[in-house]
Amino acid sequence: MTALLEAQEVTKIFGGGLLHKRRTVALENFSLAIDNHPPSITAIVGESGSGKTTAARLLLGLTRPTRGTVRYAGKDIWSMPAREWRTFRRDVQVIFQDPYEVYNPFYKVDHVLETPVAKYQLAPTRAAGRALIEETLAKVGLRPEETLGRFPHQLSGGQRQRVMVARALLLKPRLIIADEPVSMVDASLRATILDSLRKLTRELNVSVVYITHDLTTAYQISENIIVLYRGSVAEAGEVGLVVKQPKHPYTQLLVSSIPRPDPDHTWEMEQGASEVGRQADTSVACRFADRCPFAMAICLEKPPPLFQTDQHRAAACYLYQEAPVLATEQMDAVFVVPTA
């Protein structure tokens, strides 16, 4: 069966040309298949430089992979005819991080909602289009009369981000890629936005790829998680397993570094792994080896494959080399399928 959206062995390398000799491997051999029946939320988590935004851009067709293919409904998005490309663009929607930058300050908020309605002829008449917009705004918890007719600066960050959720939903997409959708929104509004994203996507049969640096919200809203480190998958699987009993030393470090909102559960004072590692030769070694407290000789020789440590989890770490190797393109085999 073909998945809705599928990245297969995708690698993105920046630079390396005549002018930029230094090559940066932003993402290496990344595979992921997403379906929308039943709808699921998959989190891609990593720190800056982990390749999570590159993964989002590849899935959205905004960046062309150096190697590997991204397929929509079984077809390579970079060689599909214009008509199908348009369908892909409608079916796969995005919500970006910054609810300030995506608006043109000279246009009213209405503009970002009317444009897709007109472009994709979502409504037969202007009035019907208006009704559709108002209905969608109400779904994300905004009152149309307090939102439409205003300029972006007259709305708060939380309202603006909700308008973006509404814009994405307007197109009745099958998949939404949300790149840090709440990192610029105040805490008291963050929960509301994520909750509405989760509820709506379930109701409307939309799957979500949730890109974030925040393990806590990833745990709260997603079923499965992929932890990226310097462009490769460190650990992937069911979100509860990965977050509560992390196997990869990097995930362990990440989880132990979260400032928990609980004064009785504080950071142990012992020092974590070193902050900046030696620039290890990433083409041959595990990328975490230079910071890893458990590094062994083999870690410096070749990058570890994914080892399937549990039914619903795999970790790219030689500590688990007894476990069966899982080919990267089969990484989704460990994911749980949400019950409808």
Add this chain to the structure above:
Amino acid sequence: MSEDILQVKDLHVAYHTPRGPVRAVEGVSFTLKPGERFGLVGESGSGKSTMGLAILRLIKPPGRIESGEIILAGKKLLELTDQQMRRVRLAEVAMVAQGAMNSLNPVMLVRDQLADGLLDHGIRPSERELNRRIAELLEWVGLRPQVAGMYPHELSGGMKQRVVIAMAISLRPKVIIADEPTSALDVVVQRQIMETLRRVQADLGAAVILIGHDMGLMAQFVNRLGVMYAGKLVEVAPVRDIFHEPLHPYSQGLIASLPSLEEKAVFQGMGGLPPSLLNKPRGCPFHPRCPFVMDRCKTDVPAPRAARPNRWVACHLY
């Protein structure tokens, strides 16, 4: 009980804009003990950063400290001349600002930037003595002495933030104001920077005011927490108390909306929106969003009351 190192009394700060005064800080009072770690938490626009700047008297026009008192180690800061205040900054109260790592001069060696503060405060050590002090400062914040001979672009974000902390402690201040000191850093680095800050603070015996919006960081770092809302301090309590039993409805909402790593729960978002500071609601500024709103909340501003020992709250419920 030791003497308070810092007292802020009924402080008012306003920014005078063409659309009217924005009352960013309205009647804030609190005290700080030597060596204490105090947190000021609030959403954007709550006035928390303005508080930090006001203590350093760094509010720029059109902003102005309208009234109130700031007493640092017995000195009334608002009565000092600009010259005198300059000497107090860094020597007695220092700041680690938000994104401070980007405020390092890109064409100056780390060494020279660290020396700048010392020289400006009239400390003229010999070349050898200066190098020794700089190496000592760097070591203190967990950096190798070789970093002195580097330029900021050669350092990672975390290392730059350590340099900024080294600057802040170079004259052994009594109070360090840290305004979102780790906001641009990854969690692993964030934890290391906060641990460094805690270590130097304890070594110095300095008090710290940590300003931010991340309740997780507050829980990890501070002893006592003040919650700001729309320019007012609405609750002050020891950090454990506020997490276990938040009194103000806003604090309650804030804590209920925190996603947990322990269990998957239904999110409890807070309804409504933060008010515009230009046009604050009458009475209690939180009343339009408050689940327990009463008639008097719409007209009377609640005064802070000691609702429990060692803690107070500004709410008509108590």
